[in-house]
Amino acid sequence: MKSYHDIAGDGGSDILQQVAAQQASVTRSLSGVRNLLAVGSGKGGVGKSTLTMQLACALRAAGNAVSILDADLNGPSQARLGGLHDRMLIPGQSGAQVPMTPSGIGVVSMGSLVPEPRSVEFESVASGSSHTWRATKEFTFLRELLACMDWGKLDYLLVDLPPGAERIVQYAELLGPAALFVLVTVPSDLATGVVARSLDALEKTPNRILGYVQNMDGYYCSDCGQVKPLFPAQSQVKLDLPCLGCVPFDPELAALCDRGGSPCDEPTLVSWQPVQRIAEQICQRVAERASTPEEKT
Amino acid sequence: MKFLCVSCDEAMKLIEVKPPDRGSLSIMYRCPKCGNEFAMLTNPYETQVVGSLGVQVGPEEDGAAKCPFPGVMQEMGVSLDDSSAVFPWTAEASERLANIPEFARPMAKTGIEKFAKDRGLARVDAEVMEQARDFFGM
Numbered sequence: 001m002k003s004y005h006d007i008a009g010d011g012g013s014d015i016l017q018q019v020a021a022q023q024a025s026v027t028r029s030l031s032g033v034r035n036l037l038a039v040g041s042g043k044g045g046v047g048k049s050t051l052t053m054q055l056a057c058a059l060r061a062a063g064n065a066v067s068i069l070d071a072d073l074n075g076p077s078q079a080r081l082g083g084l085h086d087r088m089l090i091p092g093q094s095g096a097q098v099p100m101t102p103s104g105i106g107v108v109s110m111g112s113l114v115p116e117p118r119s120v121e122f123e124s125v126a127s128g129s130s131h132t133w134r135a136t137k138e139f140t141f142l143r144e145l146l147a148c149m150d151w152g153k154l155d156y157l158l159v160d161l162p163p164g165a166e167r168i169v170q171y172a173e174l175l176g177p178a179a180l181f182v183l184v185t186v187p188s189d190l191a192t193g194v195v196a197r198s199l200d201a202l203e204k205t206p207n208r209i210l211g212y213v214q215n216m217d218g219y220y221c222s223d224c225g226q227v228k229p230l231f232p233a234q235s236q237v238k239l240d241l242p243c244l245g246c247v248p249f250d251p252e253l254a255a256l257c258d259r260g261g262s263p264c265d266e267p268t269l270v271s272w273q274p275v276q277r278i279a280e281q282i283c284q285r286v287a288e289r290a291s292t293p294e295e296k297t
Numbered sequence: 298m299k300f301l302c303v304s305c306d307e308a309m310k311l312i313e314v315k316p317p318d319r320g321s322l323s324i325m326y327r328c329p330k331c332g333n334e335f336a337m338l339t340n341p342y343e344t345q346v347v348g349s350l351g352v353q354v355g356p357e358e359d360g361a362a363k364c365p366f367p368g369v370m371q372e373m374g375v376s377l378d379d380s381s382a383v384f385p386w387t388a389e390a391s392e393r394l395a396n397i398p399e400f401a402r403p404m405a406k407t408g409i410e411k412f413a414k415d416r417g418l419a420r421v422d423a424e425v426m427e428q429a430r431d432f433f434g435m
Contacts, residue, residue, distance in 0.1 A: 002306055004299055011298045012311025012326070018352040088408050089401040090430050096397035096405075097430060113404065125320030126345035133342075133349040140351035141400070148398040 022140075025147040027176075029095065032153040035286055036179040037210075038071075038172070039158060042165030042198030043191045047215040048184045049077035050257055051247065052160040054271065055182075056105045057264035058279035064155035067098055067106030069145065071171065072162035073120055073138055079111030083260045087112040095150035103264035108149055135167075139174055146174075165197040169205055177206040180289075182244065182282065186216040187230070192237040199239060210285045212239050213278055217246035220270040227270070245278040247271050300337075302328035309335075314354055320344050322354060384410045385420040393426055408433070 010016060030036065039052045049072070056066045070078035079085045082101040089096040089112075098106035114120055122137050124130065151157060159179070161171050172179060181202055185195040195212065202209055218227040227248045250271045253263060263269060300309040309326035312334075320341030327334045339347075347354060386394070397405055412429045413421050 001303065002301055002308070007299050007301070007308040009299075009308075011300060011309075011324075013352065013354045015347070015350065015352050015354075019350060022351060088404045088433065089397050090405055090409070090433055091393040091397050091426060092430070093393075094396060096401060113401065124345050125317065125348070126341040129342055129345070133345045136346065137349040140349060144351060144398050144400075148396065 022143055022147065026143055029147045029149065029151060030157070033151055033157045034154065035156045036175055037156055037158050037282070038161055038175060038179050038181050039184060040161035040168050040171065040181060040198060041184045041191075041195055042163060042168055042201075043185065043194040044163035046184050046186045046191055046195075047247075047249075048163075049081060049160050050253065050263075051184055051213060051215055051275070052158050053078065053081040053105075053257075054247075054253075054263045054275040055279055055282070056156075056158050057103065057262065058272075058276045059156050059158075059283070060103060060105055060264065061276070062279060062283065064283075065153060066156045066158065067108070067151060067154055068158045068160060069142075069149075070107070070109035070111065070160050071142055072160060073110050073141065075162065076109045076111035078107050078160055079109040080260055081257055081262070082107040082109075083262060084109070084112050085115065085260065089113070092150040095148050098149055098151060101262055101264070103262055105264070106151070106154075108145060135170075139170065143174060165194055165201060168198045169201045172202060172205045172207045175207075179207055180286070181207055181209045183209065183212040183239070183241065184215050185212055185239065187214060187235045189235050189237045192235050192239060196237060196239060199241060208289060209241060210282055211242035211244040213244050214246040216249040219249040219251070222252065244281045245274050247274045247278070300326050300335075302331060302333060304333075305330040307331075317344060324354065384413070387420060387422040389423045390421045390426055393423065 039048055039055070041048050049070075052068060056068050060066045068078050068082070070076045079087070082105060084099045084101060084107050087099040089099070091097070098108055099112060100106050110120060122130075122134070122141075124133070126133065159171070159175065161168065168181075172181070183195050183198060185192045199209065216230055219230045220227050230249055248270060250269055253266075253269050253271055256263065256266055256269070263272065263275075266272070301307070302309055305328055307328055307330045310329050311324065312327050313325040315323040315325075322339045322344050324337045324339070325334060326337070394402060394406060409421055409426065409429045412432060413425050418425055
C-alpha cells in the first residue's frame with residue numbers, strides 16, 4: 001500500500017504550496033528593506049514599544065528611512081505613539097500605503113484600525129476554542145500584513161514584538177533568518193530572568209542578536225534634575241550579550257506618549273541622547289555584520 | 298492530508314468542496330480508478346484550524362474579500378458589502394483595492410466611497426483614489 005510520501009501533491013488543495021506562496025509574497029514585499037530589526041523582550045511592561053518608537057526617531061534623525069510594524073495585535077501601542085490611531089489603510093500602487101507620522105516614520109499598527117477600547121476578535125466557526133487556533137491565525141494575519149504593505153525602500157523596518165519568551169522564536173521564524181534582534185530589559189532580576197529565557201530561545205535560531213537595552217535604568221527627577229534608582233538592588237541575573245545602552249525612565253516621555261506626541265519632536269527629553277547613542281550602536285553593529293556576515297553575535 | 302483508495306492503492310482526487318454549513322466543510326473525493334466516492338466532513342474546530350492558515354480548501358473561490366473580524370467593523374459602521382452595486386468602482390480602482398489586506402478592504406472601501414460621495418463624484422476611479430490618498434495624509 002502506498003504511503004503518504006508515495007503520493008505527489010496533497011489532498012487536492014495544495015495547502016503546503018499555498019503556505020509557501022504566502023511566505024514568498026513576504027519576501028517580495030520586503031525586498032526593499034535593508035534591515036529588519038525586531039525589538040523584543042519576552043517580558044511585558046519593560047518599555048519595548050516606547051523604545052521602538054524612540055529608536056525609530058533616532059534612526060530617522062540620522063537620515064535613515066524607517067518604518068515600524070506593530071506585531072502586538074492584541075495590545076497595539078504604535079498607532080498611539082505615532083499619533084496615527086484613526087488612520088485607515090489606503091491602497092497604494094502595489095499594496096497598502098504605509099501611514100506616516102509627521103516626522104516621516106511609517107507605522108503599521110492594529111491600533112490605527114481598531115479603536116480603543118475594542119479588542120481584536122477574529123471571526124470563527126469554532127467559538128469558545130480560540131486557544132486552539134488563535135496563535136496560528138495571528139501569525140497568518142501578521143504574514144499577510146507584511147506581504148500586503150507597500151514598504152518601499154527602507155533602511156530599517158522595526159518590528160515591535162509582543163511579550164512571550166517562547167513566542168520570540170516564532171517571530172524569528174516568521175521574519176526569517178536575516179532578521180536582527182534587540183532585547184529590552186529593566187534592572188530587575190524578575191524581568192531579566194525572563195529576557196534570559198528569550199535569549200536562550202533565540203540562540204537556537206540562525207538570527208543574530210545585536211544586544212540588549214537596559215530600559216528604566218533609574219528615573220529622571222525633574223525637581224532635582226538627577227537620575228535616581230528606580231529598582232532597589234543591582235540585578236544579579238546577567239545577560240551574555242552586549243549592552244547597547246541604558247535609558248532612564250522619564251515621566252515627561254510617558255506623559256508625551258499618552259498625549260500621542262512623538263519623541264521625535266522632543267529632543268530635550270532626558271532619554272533622547274541615550275537612545276541616539278543606542279541607535280548609533282545598532283547602525284555600527286549592522287555595518288559590522290555586513291563585513292562579517294557569517295558571525296552570529 | 299492525502300487519501301488513498303485502499304483496494305486500488307490509488308490516491309483519491311478531490312472533486313468538490315461544499316460551502317461551509319454551521320462550521321463544517323464537506324469535501325468530496327473520488328478514486329480515479331474505481332470511481333468510488335467518499336466525503337470528508339470536518340467539525341468546526343478542524344475547519345477553523347485549517348482556515349487559520351489563511352489557505353483555500355478545494356478549488357479557488359471567486360476571490361471575494363472576507364474580513365476576519367466583521368463584528369468589530371460593523372460596530373464601527375463599516376459596510377462589509379464587497380460589491381460595486383451600491384457605488385460604482387472602475388476596474389483599475391477595484392484592482393488597487395484588492396492590493397490591500399482583506400481585513401482593511403471594507404474599511405478602505407467605505408472611507409473612499411464616503412470621500413467620493415462627499416465631493417459629489419459618481420464613481421471611484423484611480424484619480425479619486427489618488428485624491429483620497431492625499432486627503433488622508435499619506
